[in-house]
Amino acid sequence: MLNLILFGPPGAGKGTQSEQLIDAYNLKHISTGDLLRAERKAGTELGIKANEYIAKGELVPDEVVVGMVRNFMKEHSSSKGFIFDGFPRTTPQAEALDNLLSEFGAKIDIVLGLEVIVDELVKRLLLRGETSGRADDQSEETIRNRFKEYQTKTLPLMDYYTKKNSYVGVNGMGEIDHIQSSLREEINKVL
16 A cells, blocks of 8 residues: 655645546545535535635644545545545644554555745645635635645644655646656655
């Protein structure tokens, strides 16, 4: 089983890169953003609760996110592995993921960090907001608040996974195919 985390700030290209990695390595994609958007669109209790946080550019509480991931992994327990996109976002979530994976006799094999400068990220997200209609990508103030949340709560994960010898930084600037090639090169080193 191959389990990897695609790490990086909002707009770094995690979703775009995940799509190609899923096909190349036959992985199940766990995007908490996609799971949350589906819940919001369906108007479920979880979606309504998540909306309150997302609208302010804040992270959804750990217990909600971890529960969704556990359910998804149980549904797909026969998978060849998982790619985690946008999860974990905090050290407690990383610890919860480690515990969850141990239930399946697995671990995180590699954490790939897409590294992109902040001004480029703001530009990408505002453009995505225009084309996707995503409310959380249409306000520069909300986007910058998300970056503050990322820097405070999520960036410490780099240290967490570096200490476990599983973090690898990858340049997330440039052509999509070139970035993809760099990601695959790092994954192939752990296979």
